[in-house]
Every structure is written in structure tokens, then in C-alpha cells.
Amino acid sequence: MAPSDDEKYAEKGDVMHLDQPTSAEATQIRNDAMEAEEAELKMGLVEGLKTYPTAVFWSFAISLLIVMEGYDTAVLGNIIGLESFRQHFGYDTGKLDPPDQRYQLSAAWQTAVGQAPSIGCFFGIFIASWAQDRWGYKRTIQVALIALTGFIFINFFAVNVQMLFIGELLCGLPWGAFSSSAVSYASDVTPIPLRGYLTTYVNLCWIIGQMLAAGILRRATSLEGQWGYKVPFAVQWVWVVPLFIVAVVAPESPWFLVRKGRLEEAEAVVVRLSSKTRKIDPSKTVAMMVRTNQMEIEAEIGGTFLDCFKGTDLRRTEISCLTWMCQHLCGMVFCGNPVYFLQKAGLSVDKSFDANLGMTGMAFVGTLLSWITLTVGGRRPFFLGGMVFMSGIMWIIGGITWAADHHAGARWGQAALIMIFVFAYDFTIGPLTYCIVGETSATRLRSKTVGLARNAYNVIGVCAGILNTYMVNSEAWDWKGRAALFWAFTAVIMTVWAYFRLPEMKGRSYRELDLLFERKVPARQFKNTIISEEDDGGALNNVAAIPIDVNSGRKFSTANALHGDNKV
Numbered sequence: 230m231a232p233s234d235d236e237k238y239a240e241k242g243d244v245m246h247l248d249q250p251t252s253a254e255a256t257q258i259r260n261d262a263m264e265a266e267e268a269e270l271k272m273g274l275v276e277g278l279k280t281y282p283t284a285v286f287w288s289f290a291i292s293l294l295i296v297m298e299g300y301d302t303a304v305l306g307n308i309i310g311l312e313s314f315r316q317h318f319g320y321d322t323g324k325l326d327p328p329d330q331r332y333q334l335s336a337a338w339q340t341a342v343g344q345a346p347s348i349g350c351f352f353g354i355f356i357a358s359w360a361q362d363r364w365g366y367k368r369t370i371q372v373a374l375i376a377l378t379g380f381i382f383i384n385f386f387a388v389n390v391q392m393l394f395i396g397e398l399l400c401g402l403p404w405g406a407f408s409s410s411a412v413s414y415a416s417d418v419t420p421i422p423l424r425g426y427l428t429t430y431v432n433l434c435w436i437i438g439q440m441l442a443a444g445i446l447r448r449a450t451s452l453e454g455q456w457g458y459k460v461p462f463a464v465q466w467v468w469v470v471p472l473f474i475v476a477v478v479a480p481e482s483p484w485f486l487v488r489k490g491r492l493e494e495a496e497a498v499v500v501r502l503s504s505k506t507r508k509i510d511p512s513k514t515v516a517m518m519v520r521t522n523q524m525e526i527e528a529e530i531g532g533t534f535l536d537c538f539k540g541t542d543l544r545r546t547e548i549s550c551l552t553w554m555c556q557h558l559c560g561m562v563f564c565g566n567p568v569y570f571l572q573k574a575g576l577s578v579d580k581s582f583d584a585n586l587g588m589t590g591m592a593f594v595g596t597l598l599s600w601i602t603l604t605v606g607g608r609r610p611f612f613l614g615g616m617v618f619m620s621g622i623m624w625i626i627g628g629i630t631w632a633a634d635h636h637a638g639a640r641w642g643q644a645a646l647i648m649i650f651v652f653a654y655d656f657t658i659g660p661l662t663y664c665i666v667g668e669t670s671a672t673r674l675r676s677k678t679v680g681l682a683r684n685a686y687n688v689i690g691v692c693a694g695i696l697n698t699y700m701v702n703s704e705a706w707d708w709k710g711r712a713a714l715f716w717a718f719t720a721v722i723m724t725v726w727a728y729f730r731l732p733e734m735k736g737r738s739y740r741e742l743d744l745l746f747e748r749k750v751p752a753r754q755f756k757n758t759i760i761s762e763e764d765d766g767g768a769l770n771n772v773a774a775i776p777i778d779v780n781s782g783r784k785f786s787t788a789n790a791l792h793g794d795n796k797v
Contacts, residue, residue: 262520277422284502294407299438310568313457349401357406358680373403416667417482429660549682560716595655607735615657620720627714
């Protein structure tokens with residue numbers, strides 16, 4: 230026997246019927262949702278900032294978690310450039326010329342230590358995505374910060390490379406929670422006109438972390454003994470307590486509360502996220518969330534990882550995963566951690582770290598300028614343009630390697646091209662990826678889809694990192710700049726994919742995106758396809774699917790509309 234509507238929704242853990250609503254009450258929800266969505270779609274950037282200033286603040290605050298992840302990743306990627314690190318964890322090659330290259334890590338251990346955090350992130354993201362759907366973003370972040378505080382001790386007191394590997398592997402678990410939480414939270418708490426800016430701000434936080442790492446590593450070159458590499462590790466403890474306090478006092482995602490049926494709390498959060506001087510009806514804003522959530526329930530969008538690979542959500546998962554994979558396959562795996570390569574190209578230790586610091590500064594400026602591209606051109610044109618431009622630079626870097634083998638000027642030319650590449654990356658696909666992934670996923674699958682996409686990034690990062698390490702390591706393949714030719718080829722492949730598969734999602738509500746994907750609109754037609762504000766694919770038309778406590782005696786608000794799995 231087929232399950233009833235009540236049984237179907239109860240099984241999904243989303244709603245529980247109390248009384249059948251009247252047509253007028255169901256229409257009330259729909260009209261409120263349409264009014265709130267129309268207001269957001271018409272809202273400009275300035276109006277959005279004035280209306281939702283605290284949403285901007287809390288999105289900024291939670292995204293600071295990525296400062297820590299960006300710092301840690303940059304430290305691990307470039308700390309091998311410190312002689313004190315190589316001397317403690319590496320071996321004596323017996324080569325006295327140049328003296329600062331006497332100690333080295335084997336290619337195997339250099340790869341293992343460099344990729345350990347990514348392996349930890351892989352498992353941490355799955356754990357965090359499950360925890361976010363069960364307990365919310367706040368509690369997940371708090372537990373992750375507590376765990377990281379303990380794991381840092383292992384790195385700080387590591388006596389050999391094996392212990393360092395274990396420490397970095399464990400640190401990757403909470404870093405996975407940070408990377409999946411920041412994008413999802415920013416997508417959840419911000420209105421349509423601010424969504425692109427605050428999701429790309431996540432990339433800016435990553436750059437800030439890398440700048441801090443570059444500056445501290447540059448200073449560490451003058452420290453003697455083990456403190457040369459221990460100080461960069463110890464700095465990680467500095468921001469644990471402030472970030473934990475932020476996680477305690479920040480509001481929970483209203484979309485999470487809607488999915489749990491805690492609609493009165495969701496309305497309270499909307500009030501907290503908006504300005505007291507602007508007239509925002511929180512019940513209508515939450516009605517918009519209810520409408521979208523109901524659409525996705527009726528489209529049989531569940532809440533498990535398996536659901537990400539079913540129906541139209543498979544396409545959304547593909548776009549999210551491959552967009553994030555582009556960040557490695559465009560050549561950033563080669564250009565992103567340049568210290569070791571530049572030293573091998575002939576630059577001194579000090580000069581290589583100076584160049585690294587300069588690159589992070591250019592990345593910072595590039596990300597700020599990307600907010601202009603978001604306003605003017607949206608996502609797709611600049612993502613495609615960035616891929617084309619960067620693939621061209623990689624061909625040039627690889628092509629002049631033969632000249633760089635004999636001429637210092639060519640090596641400096643490669644360094645300059647790497648800096649241009651980093652700027653282009655952070656002007657285009659670097660920040661745009663966070664925006665695209667945050668917008669692509671269905672709201673009910675956001676934490677799962679973002680988690681899968683980030684794990685696709687991590688898996689490709691591990692594979693690409695291993696390959697790149699062997700390509701540039703002088704004790705392995707020693708390709709030097711010729712490695713850029715390999716990444717130029719992968720960049721071309723991903724550019725072709727983006728042209729045919731990456732849609733433009735600027736200015737779209739989550740309801741509109743649900744319908745565009747449900748109706749299988751081709752990527753190149755997303756921008757010009759018109760979606761009626763009354764079109765909800767049938768959601769809220771079936772009054773039996775809208776549970777309302779009609780005996781409550783209250784004036785209708787969305788707080789009467791659903792009761793979540795916490796009430797079942």
C-alpha cells in the first residue's frame with residue numbers, strides 16, 4: 230500500500246500534520262512567501278546592507294573560521310622552505326652547496342605531511358555535514374574548535390615526521406568542519422542581493438589566513454633552532470577562544486530551523502538578522518523559506534548524501550564538485566605554494582618568502598576587485614574568462630622553463646607570471662567558486678552538497694599535490710617549471726566543461742533555482758529564462774501538504790505552518 234501524505238512527510242522527518250488547513254490559509258502562506266521573495270529580488274546592494282546589517286556581521290564573523298584554515302594550509306604548504314623545519318624533520322643530503330638546501334625531506338614524507346590535512350578534511354567534512362543537519366552549525370563549530378585546540382599540541386611537540394603527520398591528519402578533521410560550515414552559513418543567513426558578496430568573502434578570509442602565514446613564515450626565517458617552525462604552529466592557538474565565543478553568541482541558520490520545524494525560532498532569528506529601523510515582516514520571510522522547503526519535499530529531495538546523486542540533484546552535485554575541482558586543476562596546485570619551487574629556481578630563502586608575501590597581497594586585492602565583477606558580470610563570464618587566461622599563463626610558464634635552466638632572467642619571468650596567475654585566480658574563480666557552490670545546492674541538501682564538493686576538492690588536491698610534489702622535487706622527477714605544462718592541459722579540459730555545464734545564477738532566489746534545475750534548463754540559458762513569481766511547481770497548491778494548527782486561536786503566521794522532526 231502506498232504511504233499517505235502524512236506518512237510520507239513523517240518518514241522524511243520534516244513535518245507532522247495537526248489539522249488540514251483551509252484553502253485560504255494555504256493561500257496566505259503562498260502570498261506571504263511571494264511578497265517576501267519579490268522584496269528580496271527587487272532589493273539592491275545598498276538597501277540590502279541597510280536592511281540586514283547584522284546578517285552581514287554574523288556572516289563575516291563565522292567566515293573568520295576560514296582565516297584559520299587558510300593560515301594552517303599555507304603554513305603546511307610552505308614551511309618546508311624553512312631550514313629549521315627540514316633539519317628537524319628531514320635528513321642530511323650531504324650536499325654543502327647551496328648550504329641552505331643541505332637538509333631535505335624525502336618526496337614521500339613531503340607528500341605525506343603536505344596532504345595529511347586534506348585527508349583529515351575528507352573525513353571531517355562528512356562528519357560535520359551530518360552534524361550540521363542534526364545539531365546545526367553553531368554546535369558543530371564549537372565542537373570542532375575544542376578538538377582543534379587539542380590536536381595543535383601534537384604538531385607543536387612533534388619529535389619526528391611521523392608524529393607530525395598524525396597531528397596534521399587530526400587537525401584536518403576540524404578544518405573540514407570549518408570549510409563546509411562557512412559557505413553554507415553565509416548562503417543561509419544573507420538575502421539575495423548580498424549572497425554573492427558574503428560567500429566570496431569566504432575566499433577573502435582564506436587569503437587573509439595565507440597573508441598571516443606568509444608574514445609569520447617570513448619572520449620565522451630569522452629564528453634559530455626549533456622555534457623557527459614551532460612559532461608558526463603555536464600561532465594557531467591565538468584565535469581559538471575568540472572564534473569559540475563568536476560561535477556561542479551567533480544566531481543559528483533560519484533555514485536549518487525551518488527544516489526542523491522550529492519556525493518561531495526562525496522568525497526570531499530573522500528579526501535578529503535585520504535592522505530594527507527597517508520594516509521587515511519575519512513571518513513572510515520565513516514563509517518564503519517554508520515555500521522553498523515544501524517545493525523540495527514535493528520534488529522528493531531528501532536530506533542524505535545519497536539524495537545528492539538522485540534526479541536533478543545529481544546535476545547540482547556535479548556543478549558544485551567540478552567547480553571546486555577547477556581550483557586545483559587550473560594550475561593553482563603548482564602556483565599556490567611557490568616557495569619551494571622558487572628556491573629550486575634559484576631564488577634565496579629570503580627572496581622566495583618575500584615573493585610569497587607579495588603574492589598573498591595580490592590575492593587579497595584580486596578578491597576585493599572580484600566584488601566588482603559580481604556586480605557587473607555575474608558568475609559565469611568571469612569564471613570562464615579566468616580559466617582561459619590562467620590556462621594560457623600555464624602554457625607560457627612551462628614553455629620558458631628550458632630558457633630558465635640557463636638564464637636567471639627567465640626564472641624571474643616565471644616568478645612574475647606566477648604572481649599574475651595568483652592575481653587572476655583570486656580575481657575570478659577563487660572567490661566565485663564559493664559563491665557558485667553556495668547557490669547551486671538545494672536548501673535541504675546544502676550542507677551535504679557543499680561537503681561533497683569540498684571533498685571533491687580535497688581528493689583532487691591530494692592527488693594533484695602528490696603529482697606536483699614529485700614533479701618539482703629535486704630528489705624525484707625534477708621537472709621544475711615544466712610541470713606547468715601538465716596543469717595547463719588539465720586547465721583546458723576544465724574550461725571546456727565550464728563552458729557547457731556552468732550556469733549563471735546571479736540574482737536568483739532558491740525557489741527559482743529549484744525550478745530551473747527541475748526543468749533541466751541548459752546552463753547557457755539560465756540567465757535569460759524567466760520564472761514566474763507564482764510558479765512553485767505545485768508546492769503549496771496541495772493544501773493537504775500544508776499542516777496548520779487551525780485551532781490555535783492565533784493570527785496566522787508561519788510559526789503555525791509546520792512542525793519538524795523534533796516534534797515527531
